Each structure stands twice: as structure tokens, then as C-alpha cells.
Amino acid sequence: MPHHDLVIIGSGSGNSLLTPELEGLDVAIVEKGVFGGTCLNVGCIPTKMFVLPADRVVDADDARRLGVTFTDPTVDWPAVRDRIFGRIDPISAGGEGYRRGQEHVTLYRTRARFVGDRRLVLDTGEEVTADRVVVAAGSRAVGLTVDGLTGADPDRGVHTSDTVMRMDALPPRMAVVGGGFVACEMAHVFDGLGVDVVQVQRSERLLMAEEEEVSRRFTEVTTARYDVRLRTTVTAAERVDGVWRLTLSGPEGESTLEAETVLLAVGRRPNTDLLDAVDGGLALHVDGRVVVDAQQRTSVPGVWALGDVSSPWQLKHVANHDARVVAHNLAVDLGRVDGPPRENTLGPVPHAVFGHPQVAAFGPTAAELDTAGTPYVTKAQEVGDVAYGWALEDRHGVLVVHASPRGEILAAHMLGTQASSVIQPLVQAASLGQTALEVARGQYWIHPALAEVVENALLGLPLEG
Ligand SMILES: Cc1cc2nc3c(=O)[nH]c(=O)nc-3n(C[C@H](O)[C@H](O)[C@H](O)COP(=O)(O)OP(=O)(O)OC[C@H]3O[C@@H](n4cnc5c(N)ncnc54)[C@H](O)[C@@H]3O)c2cc1C
Numbered sequence: 001m002p003h004h005d006l007v008i009i010g011s012g013s014g015n016s017l018l019t020p021e022l023e024g025l026d027v028a029i030v031e032k033g034v035f036g037g038t039c040l041n042v043g044c045i046p047t048k049m050f051v052l053p054a055d056r057v058v059d060a061d062d063a064r065r066l067g068v069t070f071t072d073p074t075v076d077w078p079a080v081r082d083r084i085f086g087r088i089d090p091i092s093a094g095g096e097g098y099r100r101g102q103e104h105v106t107l108y109r110t111r112a113r114f115v116g117d118r119r120l121v122l123d124t125g126e127e128v129t130a131d132r133v134v135v136a137a138g139s140r141a142v143g144l145t146v147d148g149l150t151g152a153d154p155d156r157g158v159h160t161s162d163t164v165m166r167m168d169a170l171p172p173r174m175a176v177v178g179g180g181f182v183a184c185e186m187a188h189v190f191d192g193l194g195v196d197v198v199q200v201q202r203s204e205r206l207l208m209a210e211e212e213e214v215s216r217r218f219t220e221v222t223t224a225r226y227d228v229r230l231r232t233t234v235t236a237a238e239r240v241d242g243v244w245r246l247t248l249s250g251p252e253g254e255s256t257l258e259a260e261t262v263l264l265a266v267g268r269r270p271n272t273d274l275l276d277a278v279d280g281g282l283a284l285h286v287d288g289r290v291v292v293d294a295q296q297r298t299s300v301p302g303v304w305a306l307g308d309v310s311s312p313w314q315l316k317h318v319a320n321h322d323a324r325v326v327a328h329n330l331a332v333d334l335g336r337v338d339g340p341p342r343e344n345t346l347g348p349v350p351h352a353v354f355g356h357p358q359v360a361a362f363g364p365t366a367a368e369l370d371t372a373g374t375p376y377v378t379k380a381q382e383v384g385d386v387a388y389g390w391a392l393e394d395r396h397g398v399l400v401v402h403a404s405p406r407g408e409i410l411a412a413h414m415l416g417t418q419a420s421s422v423i424q425p426l427v428q429a430a431s432l433g434q435t436a437l438e439v440a441r442g443q444y445w446i447h448p449a450l451a452e453v454v455e456n457a458l459l460g461l462p463l464e465g
């Protein structure tokens with residue numbers, strides 16, 4: 001029975017654990033899927049590479065308002081797709097090859113399941129034990145409880161984000177089910193690339209978890225662009241002659257929607273069930289995530305967890321930071337690094353939805369601050385009211401900042417061009433404890449750059465004194 005110093009389950013963020021401090025350990029990586037995990041192969045990176053060409057199409061159309069007209073675009077799907085995966089697939093293969101070539105690393109290309117504390121059985125039948133285990137097994141897309149739509153079935157035109165980006169050809173029509181991150185990004189991509197998209201969202205707005213003003217404006221812009229069915233669910237589905245006929249239940253009662261392709265984008269669940277995590281003694285939250293403490297330790301000594309399998313945030317920058325904490329704490333545990341273990345105490349967690357326009361945010365919404373009874377002041381700065389907003393002829397963009405009455409930055413919520421980059425100075429300020437006035441008046445703001453929206457929002461806060 002092979003015994004290793006360290007077994008890592010999952011080659012996404014888990015693959016970045018092997019820092020120089022862990023050099024020479026007998027390490028095994030177990031990976032059942034594509035090497036490199038979700039972000040590289042089917043997540044952040046390819047999706048953003050698909051978003052960009054769609055942005056170009058939408059921006060070209062929008063340029064009409066600026067007095068510039070382009071001829072209608074031609075989309076070469078195989079060229080778009082193959083450029084993206086022509087870049088990504090070799091990175092995955094190269095990463096796998098590198099690990100295979102390392103003398104002290106064993107790569108098991110199969111699934112692992114726990115059968116005891118730090119004891120695993122692989123789908124090959126082999127049993128593997130380890131002094132230390134890191135669970136970095138990620139999450140996976142869920143389906144609907146509707147017959148035919150319970151999971152991806154690409155041959156029958158049912159996709160999740162794992163499969164939709166590799167389609168042979170663009171379908172004429174696509175039903176996108178969901179109103180969260182994946183649904184909004186993918187609906188933008190496929191509408192932009194010329195597919196007739198209908199997005200079906202059970203709630204009253206898209207991106208319901210965002211600040212209401214942002215979610216409302218995003219929904220307005222999106223519904224003006226393509227067909228969005230709000231407060232609507234899919235209750236039944238049948239496929240006839242290669243076309244899905246979905247029965248929808250919405251505000252006006254029952255209706256039918258036809259599409260060659262259905263994209264299921266209704267959330268992701270942690271992969272602890274595939275791991276038999278409970279048999280490994282791991283305590284789980286009710287939603288299936290592994291319980292970890294501030295040092296990323298699980299309930300079993302010698303077992304750590306990181307990323308989507310344990311985090312309340314299914315975000316790559318969070319998984320990466322978890323991995324840095326675990327790598328340090330492994331090195332401390334092994335006596336290779338002096339000092340106390342590290343705690344996972346970074347500031348507020350930002351996120352962005354790369355739709356068109358983008359949405360980016362961190363911190364509580366106004367509704368959450370109200371519920372918590374936290375005193376706060378707010379400024380909603382229109383993007384269209386700063387100089388670069390005039391250049392953009394911006395009509396929808398807004399940056400909402402919430403701060404304490406004394407100027408500590410609590411939250412920012414933005415809809416607009418490059419929101420994912422524009423809010424970063426606010427993430428920095430909130431993380432490093434800089435006040436609104438320090439940030440607004442403690443530096444030059446390049447004029448007339450889009451970042452002036454941040455400066456103006458901060459100066460517009462009705463602070464005490
Ligand atoms: C479409 C999409 C777009 C996204 N875009 C963004 C974005 O723009 N920005 C952002 O921050 N986040 C984004 N995310 C989220 C981000 O991809 C994840 O948060 C991140 O990749 C999680 O990393 P991880 O290491 O926890 O898991 P993963 O990268 O998923 O790695 C887990 C690995 O474990 C393997 N595994 C699971 N169970 C077992 C087992 N029992 N045995 C062996 N191997 C196993 C899996 O095959 C997988 O390769 C996106 C996600 C999706 C789906």
C-alpha cells in the first residue's frame with residue numbers, strides 16, 4: 001500500500017501548494033479530471049477569453065451612438081474556440097507533464113475516496129495513506145430536478161459551463177437557465193456571438209445577490225438586449241427532432257420555449273460527496289462544504305482543505321489565497337518554516353461578473369447593512385457624470401459606496417465599463433484600513449480617467465464632521 005508524506009486531492013489550486021519549502025517531500029496528487037482544475041480549463045480563464053470577443057461585438061454595435069458605424073460582424077466560432085483552447089490545453093498538458101517528471105511527485109489520474117482518517121481508496125482499487133492530506137477537490141455544476149435537464153448531456157444539447165465552450169458549432173437558439181454569475185456571463189457571450197438567447201431566471205431580477213441598484217440596472221440593460229424571462233422556472237422538458245421544448249411557469253402562467261441547446265447555470269456544489277468525505281472523518285456544513293478553521297485545518301488532524309470544497313466563496317482568488325495559507329501551515333507543521341501558522345484573515349472578498357456591462361463588488365449591500373443595524377452613509381456616483389463617462393456616453397453605470405459615518409469604507413458595488421478593475425483601489429483601501437478622505441485626497445487621480453468615478457464617489461459621501 002503506497003504511503004506518502006502528503007496527498008493532495010485536486011490539481012486546481014491544490015497544484016500550487018508545492019512551494020520551495022515543501023521541496024523533496026514524497027507528494028501524491030490525485031486528479032480525476034482534466035489537470036489544472038476548473039479555473040484554467042472550464043472556468044475563469046476560458047470564459048473571460050470568450051467574453052472579450054462578445055464585448056467587441058456589443059461595443060461595435062454601441063459605437064453607433066458615438067457616430068461610428070461598423071458593418072455587421074461575422075463570427076467564426078471554430079476560430080474563436082480553437083484560439084482559446086489552443087492556448088489553454090497546452091498549459092494543462094504542460095502542467096501535468098511537469099508534475100509527472102518530478103521524481104518525488106506521484107500523479108494518480110483517478111478519483112480518490114476516503115475510507116478512514118488520511119486513508120484513501122482510488123477508483124483503480126489501490127489504497128493510499130498519508131501523513132498529511134490536503135482536500136482541494138473543488139465544486140461542480142448542478143442540474144435541475146426536471147427530467148432531461150438533471151445534468152450535462154452534450155450529445156442531446158444540454159450543457160453546463162464544463163461543456164458549452166467546446167461545442168462543435170453555435171446553435172441557432174439557446175435557453176440559458178439561471179440568473180447568477182455563469183448564466184449572465186454565458187448569455188452575454190452567446191448573444192454577442194449571434195445565438196438567439198433566452199435567459200430564464202426564477203427571481204425578479206438578474207444577479208439577485210448584488211446591491212439592488214446594480215442588480216436592477218443590470219437587469220434593465222440585459223432585458224433591452226435579449227429575451228429574459230423573470231420570475232420563471234422550467235417545469236418540464238422534452239426533446240423532439242433535436243429541439244428542446246421547455247415548459248415554463250412564470251407570472252403569466254405556463255408557456256413553451258423552444259431551443260436546440262440548453263445551458264444549465266443554476267449553481268455549483270462542493271465535491272465532498274464524490275470524496276466520501278464523511279468516511280474520512282471530515283465535518284461538513286449543511287451545504288456539503290468541508291468545515292475548516294482560520295488555519296484551513298479540518299476536523300481531522302493532518303488534513304487541511306482549501307478552495308471551493310470548503311469556502312463560502314467559489315472564487316479563484318479566494319482558492320489561491322487559501323492555498324498560500326495551507327502551503328505555509330504545512331511547512332510550519334513539517335518544521336521547515338519557523339513561526340506560527342498563518343490565519344486566513346484577508347480583508348473583504350471582492351468579485352466581478354464579466355457581463356456587459358461588468359459588475360464588481362465587495363462588502364455588504366445596503367439591505368444587509370440595514371438588517372445588521374450597521375450605521376452607514378452612501379454615495380451612488382453615476383459613471384455618466386465623470387469626464388470619461390462622457391467619452392463613453394455612459395447611460396447605466398453606477399458606483400455605490402457604503403462607508404461608516406466617519407469614513408471607513410465598508411463596501412463598493414459597481415456596474416459599468418471595467419468595473420472589475422475600477423473598484424480595486426476601494427478593495428485596497430478597505431483591506432488596508434484607509435479612510436474615504438485619505439484615498440480621495442491622499443493621491444493624484446489621473447485625469448480624465450475612468451477611476452475618477454471612485455474619487456467622486458468618495459468625495460460625495462455625506463460623512464460626519
Ligand atoms: C464558468 C466558470 C467561470 C468562473 N469564472 C471565475 C472568475 O472569473 N473569477 C473567479 O474568481 N472565479 C471564477 N470561477 C470560480 C473558480 O473557477 C473556482 O472558484 C476555482 O477554480 C476553484 O478552485 P479549486 O482549486 O477549489 O477547485 P478546482 O479548480 O475545481 O479543482 C478541483 C479538482 O479536484 C478534482 N477532484 C474532485 N474530486 C476529486 C476526487 N474525489 N478525486 C480526485 N480528484 C478530484 C476535480 O477534477 C478538479 O480538477 C468560475 C467558475 C466557473 C464554473
Ligand SMILES: NC(=O)c1ccc[n+]([C@@H]2O[C@H](COP(=O)([O-])OP(=O)(O)OC[C@H]3O[C@@H](n4cnc5c(N)ncnc54)[C@H](O)[C@@H]3O)[C@@H](O)[C@H]2O)c1
Pocket residue numbers: 144145177178179180181182183185201202203207233234265266267268313314315351352353354
Ligand atoms: N466571474 C466570476 O467570478 C465567476 C463566474 C462564474 C462562476 N463563478 C463562481 O461559480 C459559482 C457558481 O456560479 P452559478 O452562476 O452557477 O451560480 P450562482 O449561485 O451565481 O447562480 C445560480 C442561479 O441559478 C438560479 N437557480 C438555482 N436553482 C434554480 C432552479 N432550480 N431553477 C431555476 N433557477 C435556479 C439562482 O436563482 C441563481 O440565479 C458562483 O457563485 C461564483 O462563485 C464566478
